[in-house]
Amino acid sequence: MHSFHKVTSKMKLKHYATLASASFVSTAFAAQVQSLPGGPQVNGIDFQQPVTSIAFDQRSLNYMVMLICLAIGLLVFGAMFYSAIKFRKSKGAVPAKFHESTVVEIIWTVIPLLIVIGMVIPATKVVLAQEDVAHSFLTVKVTGYQWKWGYDYLDGPGKGISFYSTLTTPMAEIYGKEPKTNHYLLQVDHPLVVPVNEKVRIMTTAADVLHGWYVPAFGVQMDAIPGETRETWFKVDKPGTYYGQCAQICGKGHAFMPIVVKVLPLDQYQAWVKSTEATLKKNGGNYPPSGADS
Numbered sequence: 001m002h003s004f005h006k007v008t009s010k011m012k013l014k015h016y017a018t019l020a021s022a023s024f025v026s027t028a029f030a031a032q033v034q035s036l037p038g039g040p041q042v043n044g045i046d047f048q049q050p051v052t053s054i055a056f057d058q059r060s061l062n063y064m065v066m067l068i069c070l071a072i073g074l075l076v077f078g079a080m081f082y083s084a085i086k087f088r089k090s091k092g093a094v095p096a097k098f099h100e101s102t103v104v105e106i107i108w109t110v111i112p113l114l115i116v117i118g119m120v121i122p123a124t125k126v127v128l129a130q131e132d133v134a135h136s137f138l139t140v141k142v143t144g145y146q147w148k149w150g151y152d153y154l155d156g157p158g159k160g161i162s163f164y165s166t167l168t169t170p171m172a173e174i175y176g177k178e179p180k181t182n183h184y185l186l187q188v189d190h191p192l193v194v195p196v197n198e199k200v201r202i203m204t205t206a207a208d209v210l211h212g213w214y215v216p217a218f219g220v221q222m223d224a225i226p227g228e229t230r231e232t233w234f235k236v237d238k239p240g241t242y243y244g245q246c247a248q249i250c251g252k253g254h255a256f257m258p259i260v261v262k263v264l265p266l267d268q269y270q271a272w273v274k275s276t277e278a279t280l281k282k283n284g285g286n287y288p289p290s291g292a293d294s
Helices: 002-032 053-086 102-131 266-282
Strands: 138-145 148-155 162-165 192-195 200-206 211-215 220-224 230-234 240-246 258-264
Touching: 053 102, 102 230, 138 192, 138 211, 138 220, 192 266, 200 211, 200 220, 211 258, 220 230, 258 266
Parallel strands: 138 200, 192 258
Antiparallel strands: 138 148, 148 162, 200 230, 211 220, 211 240, 240 258
């Protein structure tokens, strides 16, 4: 029995030591990593900074619903605690006796209905806006593969441009042989390039399994389904580079197919189109890949 307690104590000590070391490593790693503009934020607990009207509306809706829930919670639990304290038996409170109340039943039916309507109306407006792909400046077909993205410019400036976007994070970082950078698993050889302040229509599909094209700062998430084409849009109001990832579990390489979107002023976008068209012509219509080495 004595030896059993010694073994148990050693196991507990080893367990606590493991937790302490894991906590130290995670803290040290967090201290090295910094927020990535247009991408993940250190200690982020809110939506990413919106750069489209849809993303801004989504965040506003979230705040509105959370405030309504908070108000309901304070009201309900406040009434419960007040009643429990004010009308407790020790103070001689005598409960009222009644079978039903038509007025009360109407009140607790109508008020929640009005609250739901108050949330549904603005939410419906945002959903309808998300579906409106008319009058797009640019149309890009996005195809999900295991494990990369394919981009085909179908309409607008850049029509005919086609390329793959593949992870370029060094394998040494992935296998822990080198320190991880802020762009860990968010680096690609060829990002999607679009102009600022122009409506971009996205058509998603997949060549193998279910994928999900998701860029948080745009407020855009659309499944890419084999044999189907779905569509959405975005209009970015601020130049920069924005990051996302596949939002559907698509196999062992799911974590290795990031989304990078480079948003340029219109003149710079037009210059990129000319340069890319020249590169494709030079290489026989192929955009040379430079992805991860394995």
